Amino acid sequence: MTKLAIMGAMEEEIEPLLSYFDNIKITNYADNKYYEVNYNGLEIVIAYSKIGKVFASLTASTMIQKFGCDTLLFSGVAGGINPSLKIGDLIIADKLCQHDLDITAFGHPNGYVPGGKIFVETSNELREVAKKVAQENKLDVFEGIIATGDQFVHSKERKEFVQEKFNADALEMEGASVAVICDSLNIPFFILRAISDVADMDAGFDFDEFLKSSAKNSANFLIKIVEQL
Numbered sequence: 335m336t337k338l339a340i341m342g343a344m345e346e347e348i349e350p351l352l353s354y355f356d357n358i359k360i361t362n363y364a365d366n367k368y369y370e371v372n373y374n375g376l377e378i379v380i381a382y383s384k385i386g387k388v389f390a391s392l393t394a395s396t397m398i399q400k401f402g403c404d405t406l407l408f409s410g411v412a413g414g415i416n417p418s419l420k421i422g423d424l425i426i427a428d429k430l431c432q433h434d435l436d437i438t439a440f441g442h443p444n445g446y447v448p449g450g451k452i453f454v455e456t457s458n459e460l461r462e463v464a465k466k467v468a469q470e471n472k473l474d475v476f477e478g479i480i481a482t483g484d485q486f487v488h489s490k491e492r493k494e495f496v497q498e499k500f501n502a503d504a505l506e507m508e509g510a511s512v513a514v515i516c517d518s519l520n521i522p523f524f525i526l527r528a529i530s531d532v533a534d535m536d537a538g539f540d541f542d543e544f545l546k547s548s549a550k551n552s553a554n555f556l557i558k559i560v561e562q563l
């Protein structure tokens with residue numbers, strides 16, 4: 335019996351998902367709230383981690399190790415890097431990396447530490463479900479590399495660094511940490527984002543304007559995927 339974790343980072347990323355459910359049981363744990371629902375014969379645990387890699391790691395680990403989830407889906411927004419990604423567009427991650435992980439002083443590549451790997455791949459099976467759902471719903475979904483770092487990127491320089499070092503198509507602040515947790519605990523996972531800005535000098539303004547609508551784009555697509563699980 336699948337027990338599904340649905341995660342976001344911000345309340346605005348999860349609120350559109352919670353509105354699909356009733357009979358929600360709330361558990362307070364480790365300075366956070368975990369929402370449990372039953373939907374379509376699935377047990378689902380929903381939470382937003384709060385912003386950044388550390389909070390996202392805590393929430394992903396809690397959903398798996400305390401709540402017993404065996405599959406994890408992430409829904410949220412991201413900054414676009416690939417010029418073909420416009421605000422509102424959907425991207426699913428093939429693999430993720432940490433653009434701010436840096437021990438290059440010791441000759442290691444950006445994003446690498448001993449015992450780790452630069453890129454963590456998402457579940458191919460879950461990506462295939464998502465692409466089938468996208469096709470059935472005539473939705474355009476971009477597949478690419480997502481880079482994660484503990485900073486809101488709002489400069490051409492940092493955006494170009496992330497693109498050059500990792501060939502990343504989008505960036506955010508939680509996905510790669512969720513990826514490391516799920517990969518280490520052998521839990522299939524899927525990272526879905528909708529573009530809220532393009533990580534340039536206007537990113538802050540665009541983010542404020544498009545967070546809600548882009549978060550809804552991502553949530554609406556995620557629910558369609560959940561219905562196929």
Ligand SMILES: Nc1ncnc2c(CN3C[C@H](CSc4cnccn4)[C@@H](O)C3)c[nH]c12
Nearest residue numbers: 343385411412413485486487506507533537
């Ligand atoms: N350009 C970008 N760089 C890095 N990350 C992103 C994202 C994805 N999310 C949104 C949010 C921004 S910080 C935040 C936002 N609002 C209030 C407080 N913190 C953080 O959870 C990462 C969208 N655009 C990004």
